[in-house]
């Protein structure tokens with residue numbers, strides 16, 4: 446009986462030794478963590494169905510996503526910003542920008558862009574398209590090999606054809622995007638969070 450317990454003890458000690466060695470090995474493997482960026486464009490001022498807002502509808506989504514995924518956030522801002530604060534004037538201004546395929550100059554740069562493997566791109570649906578400064582942003586970086594995930598706010602059109610347009614500009618893989626009514630993002634935090642959660646869960650990134 447004594448011999449039996451001694452053998453059992455030896456087996457136990459050997460097992461613990463091997464197991465602890467394995468754990469240390471995994472610690473040392475230095476597996477790189479996924480780096481995620483949430484880049485977005487969004488406007489304050491007068492917006493459809495919400496009146497005058499201090500925080501843009503898409504900005505609200507961007508913040509929720511970045512918090513949930515512990516991702517870096519980058520706001521796409523134009524240089525010499527002269528977008529009108531009045532909604533109707535803004536729609537005319539943006540219509541002209543789109544008609545001329547303008548590329549407004551943007552400020553700032555994403556530092557260490559190469560180190561991100563997953564990039565969320567957020568924007569309001571403007572005339573069924575991405576706002577022109579988003580194109581400026583997309584054309585400033587090399588997205589090859591990255592996962593790209595669009596999200597937008599809108600007031601009925603959803604993402605529309607923007608994922609296809611995005612795909613044309615970037616050469617990375619475009620995953621299932623997410624669209625939400627701007628007034629829901631602005632006024633209903635609970636519904637917004639629950640819809641974002643559901644989408645992120647299905648994305649499985």
Ligand SMILES: Cc1cc2nc3c(=O)[nH]c(=O)nc-3n(C[C@H](O)[C@H](O)[C@H](O)COP(=O)(O)O)c2cc1C
Pocket residue numbers: 486487488489492493500501502503504532535536537539540568569570571572573574598599600601602603626627628
């Ligand atoms: C210039 C402009 C064009 C728009 N075009 C559309 C459109 O084509 N379809 C739509 O559903 N909503 C459209 N909207 C509504 C915006 O997509 C919506 O209000 C959005 O939530 C604004 O987001 P933001 O506060 O992040 O800028 C447009 C708004 C603006 C200002």
